[in-house]
Amino acid sequence: MRKEDRDWVDKRLSDVSDAYAAELKRRQDERQAIIDAGGPAWAAGGRKRGRIYGMGVVPSHKYPPLFSDPDDDDTASGPPDLREQVTLLNRELTQQAKAHAHRVAAVEAVCTEKVRTLESPVQTQSQEVSDLRRA
Structure with missing residues (x-):
């Protein structure tokens, strides 16, 4: 303008x-x-909230809050099915972590064994080189 x-x-x-x-x-x-x-009108918060931007104050008894207030004892911490999903996902994550730890341990065992098999010929060759130098 x-x-x-x-x-x-x-x-x-x-x-x-x-x-x-x-x-x-x-x-x-x-x-x-x-x-x-x-x-529905979208409002967030617990007892003392309820303001919708551009809409003024909306009575909380008419439109319940979208999210519960952690300080509000009357509300649950979330829908039961959501808590169950979180519990199941935590279990699955724990199982995956254990399986990963087993795989890592197996790989470490294989690597350790390969190192041992390679150390023996190296030690033999090292001894032969020492003998040849002395001779």
């Missing part, structure tokens, strides 16, 4: 601004229609 007359510098910029304002108004009207029809 021009500083002097607050008019758009270019017609294209004016069109973009008008399209943005129209889309914003459409979405605000759509959201308000959902709320007026008794649909």
Whole structure:
């Protein structure tokens, strides 16, 4: 916009601004229609929260919070199925870690054995070189 007359510098910029304002108004009207029809409004927090940006204060008894407040004793820490999934995933992760540790131990054993088999010929050759130098 021009500083002097607050008019758009270019017609294209004016069109973009008008399209943005129209889309914003459409979405605000759509959201308000959902709320007026008794649909869900998205609010986060526990007892003292409930502010929806651009919407003012929404009564918490009408729209329950999206997430529970850790300080609020009346709410659970999450849906039971979600806690079960976390428990199952933790078990699976523990099993995978144990299996990985077994694989690592097996590889270390194989490597140790190969090192031993290679050390013997090296020691023999080293002894032969020492004997040859002495001779």
